Amino acid sequence: MLYRETGQFKTSYAADMAIFPIRQDRIALGALLIFAFVGVPALDAFQVWPFGGEYLIRAILIPFLILSLAAVGLNTLTGYCGQLSLGSGAFMAIGAYSAYKFGTGVRIPLEIFTIDIPPLPVFWCILLGGLMAAFVGILFGVPSLRIKGLYLAVATLAAQFFFDWLFIRVKWFTNYTSSGSVVAPDLTFFGLYVNKPIERYMLCLIFVTVFALMAKNLVRGNIGRQWMAIRDMDIAAELMGIRPLYAKLTAFAISSFMIGVAGALWAFIYLGAWEPLAFNIDRSFQILFMVIIGGLGSILGSFLGAAFILVLPILLDQVPHALGIAVSVETVSLLVFMVTGALICWLLIVEPHGFARLWSTGKEKLRFWPYPY
Amino acid sequence: MRAPSASDIAAGEILLSIENVSLSFGGVRAIRDVSFDIKKGEVRAIIGPNGAGKTSMLNVINGFYQPQHGRITFKGETRTKMRPYDAARGGIARTFQNVALFKGMSALDNIMAGRTLKMKRGFLWQILRVGPALTEEIEHRRRVEEIIDFLEIQAIRKVPVARLPYGLQKRVELGRALAMEPELLLLDEPMAGMNLEEKEDMSRFIIDVNDHFGTTIALIEHDMGVVMDLSDRVVVLDHGVKIADGTPDAVKANQDVIDAYLGVAH
Ligand SMILES: Nc1ncnc2c1ncn2[C@@H]1O[C@H](COP(=O)(O)OP(=O)(O)OP(=O)(O)O)[C@@H](O)[C@H]1O
Ligand SMILES: [Mg+2]
Numbered sequence: 001m002l003y004r005e006t007g008q009f010k011t012s013y014a015a016d017m018a019i020f021p022i023r024q025d026r027i028a029l030g031a032l033l034i035f036a037f038v039g040v041p042a043l044d045a046f047q048v049w050p051f052g053g054e055y056l057i058r059a060i061l062i063p064f065l066i067l068s069l070a071a072v073g074l075n076t077l078t079g080y081c082g083q084l085s086l087g088s089g090a091f092m093a094i095g096a097y098s099a100y101k102f103g104t105g106v107r108i109p110l111e112i113f114t115i116d117i118p119p120l121p122v123f124w125c126i127l128l129g130g131l132m133a134a135f136v137g138i139l140f141g142v143p144s145l146r147i148k149g150l151y152l153a154v155a156t157l158a159a160q161f162f163f164d165w166l167f168i169r170v171k172w173f174t175n176y177t178s179s180g181s182v183v184a185p186d187l188t189f190f191g192l193y194v195n196k197p198i199e200r201y202m203l204c205l206i207f208v209t210v211f212a213l214m215a216k217n218l219v220r221g222n223i224g225r226q227w228m229a230i231r232d233m234d235i236a237a238e239l240m241g242i243r244p245l246y247a248k249l250t251a252f253a254i255s256s257f258m259i260g261v262a263g264a265l266w267a268f269i270y271l272g273a274w275e276p277l278a279f280n281i282d283r284s285f286q287i288l289f290m291v292i293i294g295g296l297g298s299i300l301g302s303f304l305g306a307a308f309i310l311v312l313p314i315l316l317d318q319v320p321h322a323l324g325i326a327v328s329v330e331t332v333s334l335l336v337f338m339v340t341g342a343l344i345c346w347l348l349i350v351e352p353h354g355f356a357r358l359w360s361t362g363k364e365k366l367r368f369w370p371y372p373y
Numbered sequence: 374m375r376a377p378s379a380s381d382i383a384a385g386e387i388l389l390s391i392e393n394v395s396l397s398f399g400g401v402r403a404i405r406d407v408s409f410d411i412k413k414g415e416v417r418a419i420i421g422p423n424g425a426g427k428t429s430m431l432n433v434i435n436g437f438y439q440p441q442h443g444r445i446t447f448k449g450e451t452r453t454k455m456r457p458y459d460a461a462r463g464g465i466a467r468t469f470q471n472v473a474l475f476k477g478m479s480a481l482d483n484i485m486a487g488r489t490l491k492m493k494r495g496f497l498w499q500i501l502r503v504g505p506a507l508t509e510e511i512e513h514r515r516r517v518e519e520i521i522d523f524l525e526i527q528a529i530r531k532v533p534v535a536r537l538p539y540g541l542q543k544r545v546e547l548g549r550a551l552a553m554e555p556e557l558l559l560l561d562e563p564m565a566g567m568n569l570e571e572k573e574d575m576s577r578f579i580i581d582v583n584d585h586f587g588t589t590i591a592l593i594e595h596d597m598g599v600v601m602d603l604s605d606r607v608v609v610l611d612h613g614v615k616i617a618d619g620t621p622d623a624v625k626a627n628q629d630v631i632d633a634y635l636g637v638a639h
Contacts, residue, residue, distance in 0.1 A: 218500055221510060222494070228475055229475050229489075236474075239467060
């Protein structure tokens with residue numbers, strides 16, 4: 001079937017405002033979701049190639065989903081609201097350690113009385129992890145009202161280093177384990193014990209689908225327009241009654257919430273046991289690169305970017321291998337750096353809106369193909 | 374709504390008055406002790422040579438610049454300075470001399486953004502985008518489509534504004550201001566850089582807005598023909614000083630104005 005709008009007349013504004021107004025897009029998305037929710041478990045159950053063993057799900061799909069969520073989170077802030085952040089790693093860490101503390105019981109002895117919260121169910125821990133990150137995100141968002149661009153990026157970088165330091169030095173966060181590494185509580189969700197990789201995958205899929213949908217709703221609604229207005233021309237936005245304080249802080253809150261949840265999922269579901277290094281500055285850059293490569297200001301782009309950044313090292317490792325060329329591990333990681341770096345430079349020069357824009361330009365051409373207009 | 378006639382305006386209610394306003398940037402005195410008023414329903418032109426302080430005056434009116442001296446009375450409320458948010462709330466909208474659209478957004482989204490203050494649903498509703506939030510979005514979309522029809526820009530509603538030619542960008546910017554359903558519309562050189570045909574279209578839109586919606590308009594314009602045709606009253610600034618104020622004909626005959634435009638030394 002051709003990719004056409006012809007014959008798809010919209011008879012109401014509601015139809016024109018649907019999440020994917022073009023029928024072919026809706027079919028494609030539906031197919032993708034069915035594959036993710038039904039196809040993958042089925043293929044896994046029958047151990048069809050490439051689902052043999054657990055490698056694909058455990059080492060590729062789960063991290064892909066979680067980091068996509070983090071990228072969606074960063075994209076709402078940086079892509080839609082125009083506030084550059086280098087602190088994603090820190091916000092993931094806040095989500096992870098908050099979830100850990102709520103999962104193992106929070107005990108704060110004060111002068112007069114002791115705050116004592118018993119261990120909470122994992123599901124709530126993950127959401128609380130997101131909420132704590134949102135709270136800190138709002139605090140760090142306040143300076144964004146005064147400082148912009150690169151200066152703000154430096155402030156978020158400071159946040160990154162501060163939280164790296166905090167989670168290493170303040171032993172309370174790691175429940176005084178001698179090594180500083182901690183183990184996630186058992187994953188029981190509403191009475192269901194989630195353990196097998198496919199179960200973990202489904203859990204992540206549900207989280208990511210729900211949050212990506214929410215993000216999509218926000219960016220195409222009134223708040224999303226306020227974010228973009230602030231990003232594109234803050235003075236004109238202010239003169240129209242858009243309050244920079246409200247727009248920026250909601251962007252920081254939503255973004256940090258999603259990144260915090262991603263951090264909690266990363267720790268509990270992907271890693272299982274972790275140390276502060278898991279959320280250092282490298283993680284921040286990794287997520288930023290996903291957003292830049294995938295496309296600033298695109299939810300779909302966040303997923304494309306995450307897929308690319310995760311699959312690239314595997315490809316660079318496997319392809320020479322398959323061709324019978326011996327490549328050392330160091331060379332592969334060096335190649336990854338070079339390819340990512342070169343690609344980012346190329347994109348920043350040629351197509352600042354990343355893969356998502358290349359994709360939509362392609363679609364636009366296709367709509368009129370074979371006519372040039 | 375019926376457009377007020379000239380005599381209505383002469384007797385009319387004052388919507389905005391500027392009293393003894395002075396504004397300077399360091400040593401540059403952009404506005405010096407200027408007073409004038411704008412009456413409900415009129416088209417008030419602000420003219421003057423380059424650097425006269427016209428744009429600065431609009432910036433004072435909607436709170437982007439804060440004057441050092443003077444008072445501003447809008448809808449009966451007097452203050453020493455406006456705040457941008459209060460101005461927008463109170464019903465002041467504007468367009469800019471150098472188009473200030475939201476470049477990354479479509480024409481439709483730009484105009485929808487003008488509805489921000491009218492949209493009430495909080496973000497928990499918007500996250501779900503069901504029920505009241507969806508109804509609200511559709512209702513405002515309908516209003517915005519009326520503006521799109523009025524400005525005859527149906528064909529470009531989904532196009533990112535950065536890709537539009539200059540004349541259309543100016544039109545979208547007018548649409549964005551109209552979406553606020555302003556009581557006072559400030560237009561900073563809406564026809565600069567346009568060809569004759571585009572100027573005629575834009576003049577027609579301005580007249581229609583003033584006639585049909587009864588919107589009061591403050592208009593900065595260099596094209597004297599346009600000013601004479603559109604405006605009810607004209608205020609003339611030169612080097613930050615008000616040198617004339619009156620009907621287009623009176624102002625055209627004023628010797629100070631002629632001197633200012635011909636560059637006679639003071
Ligand atoms: N933000 C600012 N900082 C410093 N000086 C300014 C600023 N804005 C305006 N000025 C100065 O104030 C004076 C009046 O400028 P303004 O832009 O109001 O003139 P104008 O009448 O709109 O001129 P034009 O017809 O060229 O648009 C100029 O001398 C200008 O340099
Ligand atoms: Mg000007």
